Amino acid sequence: xxxxxxxxxxxxxxxxxxxxxxxxxxxxxxxxxxxxxxxxxxxxxxxxxxxxxxxxxxxxxxxxxxxxxxxxxxxxxxxxxxxxxxxxxxxxxxxxxxxxxxxxxxxxxxxxxxxxxxxxxxxxxxxxxxxxxxxxxxxxxxxxxxxxxxxxxxxxxxxxxxxxxxxxxxxxxxxxxxxxxxxxxxxxxxxxxxxxxxxxxxxxxxxxxxxxxxxxxxxxxxxxxxxxxxxxxxxxxxxxxxxxxxxxxxxxxxxxxxxxxxxx
Amino acid sequence: xxxxxxxxxxxxxxxxxxxxxxxxxxxxxxxxxxxxxxxxxxxxxxxxxxxxxxxxxxxxxxxxxxxxxxxxxxxxxxxxxxxxxxxxxxxxxxxxxxxxxxxxxxxxxxxxxxxxxxxxxxxxxxxxxxxxxxxxxxxxxxxxxxxxxxxxxxxxxxxxxxxxxxxxxxxxxxxxxxxxxxxxxxxxxxxxxxxxxxxxxxxxxxxxxxxxxxxxxxxxxxxxxxxxxxxxxxxxxxxxxxxxxxxxxxxxxxxxxxxxxxxxxxxxxxxxxxxxxxxxxxxxxx
Amino acid sequence: xxxxxxxxxxxxxxxxxxxxxxxxxxxxxxxxxxxxxxxxxxxxxxxxxxxxxxxxxxxxxxxxxxxxxxxxxxxxxxxxxxxxxxxxxxxxxxxxxxxxxxxxxxxxxxxxxxxxxxxxxxxxxxxxxxxxxxxxxxxxxxxxxxxxxxxxxxxxxxxxxxxxxxxxxxxxxxxxxxxxxxxxxxxxxxxxxxxxxxxxxxxxxxxxxxxxxxxxxxxxxxxxxxxxxxxxxxxxxxxxxxxxxxxxxxxxxxxxxxxxxxxxxxxxxxxxxxxxxxxxxxxxxxxxxxxxxxxxxxxxxxxxxxxxx
Ligand SMILES: Nc1ncnc2c1ncn2[C@@H]1O[C@H](COP(=O)(O)OP(=O)(O)OP(=O)(O)O)[C@@H](O)[C@H]1O
Ligand SMILES: Nc1ncnc2c1ncn2[C@@H]1O[C@H](COP(=O)(O)OP(=O)(O)OP(=O)(O)O)[C@@H](O)[C@H]1O
Ligand SMILES: [Mg+2]
Ligand SMILES: [Mg+2]
Numbered sequence: 102x103x104x105x106x107x108x109x110x111x112x113x114x115x116x117x118x119x120x121x122x123x124x125x126x127x128x129x130x131x132x133x134x135x136x137x138x139x140x141x142x143x144x145x146x147x148x149x150x151x152x153x154x155x156x157x158x159x160x161x162x163x164x165x166x167x168x169x170x171x172x173x174x175x176x177x178x179x180x181x182x183x184x185x186x187x188x189x190x191x192x193x194x195x196x197x198x199x200x201x202x203x204x205x206x207x208x209x210x211x212x213x214x215x216x217x218x219x220x221x222x223x224x225x226x227x228x229x230x231x232x233x234x235x236x237x238x239x240x241x242x243x244x245x246x247x248x249x250x251x252x253x254x255x256x257x258x259x260x261x262x263x264x265x266x267x268x269x270x271x272x273x274x275x276x277x278x279x280x281x282x283x284x285x286x287x288x289x290x291x292x293x294x295x296x297x298x299x300x301x302x303x304x305x306x307x308x309x310x311x312x313x314x315x316x317x318x319x320x321x322x323x324x325x326x327x328x329x330x331x332x333x334x335x336x337x338x339x340x341x342x343x344x345x346x347x348x349x350x351x352x353x354x355x356x357x358x359x360x361x362x363x364x365x
Numbered sequence: 366x367x368x369x370x371x372x373x374x375x376x377x378x379x380x381x382x383x384x385x386x387x388x389x390x391x392x393x394x395x396x397x398x399x400x401x402x403x404x405x406x407x408x409x410x411x412x413x414x415x416x417x418x419x420x421x422x423x424x425x426x427x428x429x430x431x432x433x434x435x436x437x438x439x440x441x442x443x444x445x446x447x448x449x450x451x452x453x454x455x456x457x458x459x460x461x462x463x464x465x466x467x468x469x470x471x472x473x474x475x476x477x478x479x480x481x482x483x484x485x486x487x488x489x490x491x492x493x494x495x496x497x498x499x500x501x502x503x504x505x506x507x508x509x510x511x512x513x514x515x516x517x518x519x520x521x522x523x524x525x526x527x528x529x530x531x532x533x534x535x536x537x538x539x540x541x542x543x544x545x546x547x548x549x550x551x552x553x554x555x556x557x558x559x560x561x562x563x564x565x566x567x568x569x570x571x572x573x574x575x576x577x578x579x580x581x582x583x584x585x586x587x588x589x590x591x592x593x594x595x596x597x598x599x600x601x602x603x604x605x606x607x608x609x610x611x612x613x614x615x616x617x618x619x620x621x622x623x624x625x626x627x628x629x630x631x632x633x634x635x636x637x638x639x640x641x642x643x644x645x646x647x648x649x650x651x
Numbered sequence: 652x653x654x655x656x657x658x659x660x661x662x663x664x665x666x667x668x669x670x671x672x673x674x675x676x677x678x679x680x681x682x683x684x685x686x687x688x689x690x691x692x693x694x695x696x697x698x699x700x701x702x703x704x705x706x707x708x709x710x711x712x713x714x715x716x717x718x719x720x721x722x723x724x725x726x727x728x729x730x731x732x733x734x735x736x737x738x739x740x741x742x743x744x745x746x747x748x749x750x751x752x753x754x755x756x757x758x759x760x761x762x763x764x765x766x767x768x769x770x771x772x773x774x775x776x777x778x779x780x781x782x783x784x785x786x787x788x789x790x791x792x793x794x795x796x797x798x799x800x801x802x803x804x805x806x807x808x809x810x811x812x813x814x815x816x817x818x819x820x821x822x823x824x825x826x827x828x829x830x831x832x833x834x835x836x837x838x839x840x841x842x843x844x845x846x847x848x849x850x851x852x853x854x855x856x857x858x859x860x861x862x863x864x865x866x867x868x869x870x871x872x873x874x875x876x877x878x879x880x881x882x883x884x885x886x887x888x889x890x891x892x893x894x895x896x897x898x899x900x901x902x903x904x905x906x907x908x909x910x911x912x913x914x915x916x917x918x919x920x921x922x923x924x925x926x927x928x929x930x931x932x933x934x935x936x937x938x939x940x941x942x943x944x945x946x947x948x949x950x951x952x953x954x955x956x957x958x959x960x
Contacts, residue, residue: 126519133511152551153551154523154551154553154554155521155522155523155524155527155549155550155551155554156506156507156520156521156523156524157551160521160522164853167857168856168857169853169856169857188859190859192859193857193858193859196857197857197858198853198854198857200850200853200854201522201549201850202522202850204463205849205850205851206849206850206851206853206854207851208851208855208869208872208873209851209873210872210873211869211872212675212678214675214678219855219858219860219868220858220859223858223859223860223864224858224859245671246671248671248672248673248674248675248677248678249670249671249672249678250682253670255408255409256408257408263854266854266858269858270858279522279549282548282549283548283549284408285406285407285408285578286407286578286579286580286618286621286622287407287617287618287621287634287635288407288408289621290621290622290623290632290633290634290635291634293623293632294631294632294634297630297631312523312549312550312551312552313552314552314625315622315623315624315625316623318623318624318625318628319623319628319629319632329507338628341625342625342626342628350553353553354551354552354553355625357552357553357555357556358552358625359585360581360582360584360585360586361556361559361582361585361586362556362585363560363563364560364563364564470844470845471841471844471845518848
């Protein structure tokens, strides 16, 4: 029910508030608006799903929030404080991101140890050794993986390392860009379970981008549907389960996720 | 049913190094007609190696051995490397996993597609460009002109995959091996891309080997399913009967899927039985 | 999942080939050993490697290997052919022992190679990666400068530098380094362009790493392999350029036993006393071959595509 949901949202402070976000690529007459007037707010401890067609700008939203895309306007507030274009070091300890492709997101020539300890060194943490070992245990890998290189790991193991890396700086908010789409179903189940557990134990806030409606339904409380760079519908997970979405595109999405149907 | 387009018997793929021999595919036999055959299985079960070995695309130090690999009555093992190059892309196309790795990062997307077209036909440059844009349109890319002039890092993951598909379909092959062609696509685009492939199977009698780990998709899209584990075929069945599969491995995969309508706290994780490795391979002929 | 039939080694070898190293040092050793093994497996590369090791050993133990003092002139024994009067490779027009001069000359060659190998590629790498990573006007400016340097033939440019700076071995090295870096900058920039958009760079940016750290710690390691290959292959050319400058009288000055200068001084006697020019020529040939073989082999060994799987 939307009303009960709203009262629940009011109790929690807003962790991430995005208002009227536009993101641009290119310059001059080739300038192209990839994200159009997107507004999202996520309660602390919540899990927000972002679904939509390929190329609709889901990753771009996450990249703009994390500061990887410079050319955007609108306001982004984290824990009530608007953030500036120039990111401060402390921002890294609030928001981290997990990328889609575990084969491309780990430096091929750095050992797992280096990948995990570098952020700690950058932010002058103490007890680096213990923290790295603990992080590996937390994501279910164990210490024996510490000095291996990415090419010695399977896709699922790499994604666990990527999650561990994102958690090294103890952020409050985790941006997950299709964290399981490169993994097979049995590994996907393991990673999704891991992400759920971590969220519970660390009280994290998630924004999860995916194109798999079953995955958002499993992981998220609220879901926004994007198409052509715009959010066309926001709904809670019950509405989606009951197949009662308002927008036509969302219905199409739900229908298509039931399996393949030949052309009508 | 028409007779088999591709027949493979007792296929082995081995990677030998000084220290050890890795057997990626262990003596599988199957055939593909003018139909949609799905290969599913977990990561590392040998799906890609099976697809690549047919086109002799296994990199050193991998070795392929088979009693028989016949395509359209032609013995592929007997062909020279030059004749093989003619088969590749022209008669059998392979959409590789990892579009970002398969595309040349410093060459414009459009030039890569046109080149793929021009290698097999003697089309002029403008004609190739027209066909390429048409094909990009067909795989549901909005703004094909803009994408035509982009570099691979400027397109999203899903667009990259569709670009690869466009590139492989443009020479109109008789057999398409699609290695997880839609893993980065959202469901609506995925459906349209599958419809294109479906149409080619129905109308032109193309054969399709569809490698995927999306069981629901394979169950609804393909005619037959081959389930691989540890380099062997553990089970094969008609796609619409996949839900009733018997092998505990297939059951485990089915149970690991989240379901929109059946929310649960934890997903069940596959428990592997060491005995599965030893089970003999099941033949998957038409 | 697939089937491995691994033979588990014990002891030190097992430690060196361990799949799960226990410390940073152990991990480095395992990497080094794997590299060593692929070097040994590639016969020609290993031969090249052995030639270079030999060069280093000869340079270190020059006083022990030389039979005579390389610079003492002896007018009684001028122009002796090989294997006469205790001179293995004969003597030159001033009566100096050629064998001993070549042995001592290896020190100069090594000095040139080491200095050029540590300046030009590092500078080229810096220019190329900074240019590729930062982009924009930095890229434009740096690449135009690179283009200007690339527009001149290397020897001609080196000649111009040396004549401006004055003849001498140090200036020759400086001139060679100044002319050798642009191709490295080009390679490094091309590699950087493909690396800088990758997710692992995005990840470290998100963790607050500065530009310099990203360039040095994350982009450099990815450019290294192609650069090492290129430098090794170029070494032969650099030795030849140094020899060329020596030959023209602009490099090492007599009586220093630089190989190029030796050929130059032997040139006038080439018809009657072939050995004077030929022996240092052979030395240059062997060392250049060594670097080329090693470079070729390294290309196979360091190929990142191979390292992937
Ligand atoms: N660096 C870039 N330069 C130019 N255009 C870009 C760049 N990155 C993304 N785009 C464009 O922005 C649009 C949105 O891309 P984005 O990667 O956000 O899509 P997405 O929703 O994440 O899709 P997918 O599900 O396929 O990953 C696309 O049209 C893409 O071409
Ligand atoms: N160069 C290689 N050397 C040794 N083993 C290899 C090599 N390439 C692949 N393999 C092994 O072959 C096996 C089969 O790999 P394959 O790529 O076919 O798996 P897959 O079923 O396609 O998995 P995925 O779903 O991850 O794509 C793997 O266990 C892998 O470790
Ligand atoms: Mg994306
Ligand atoms: Mg595969």
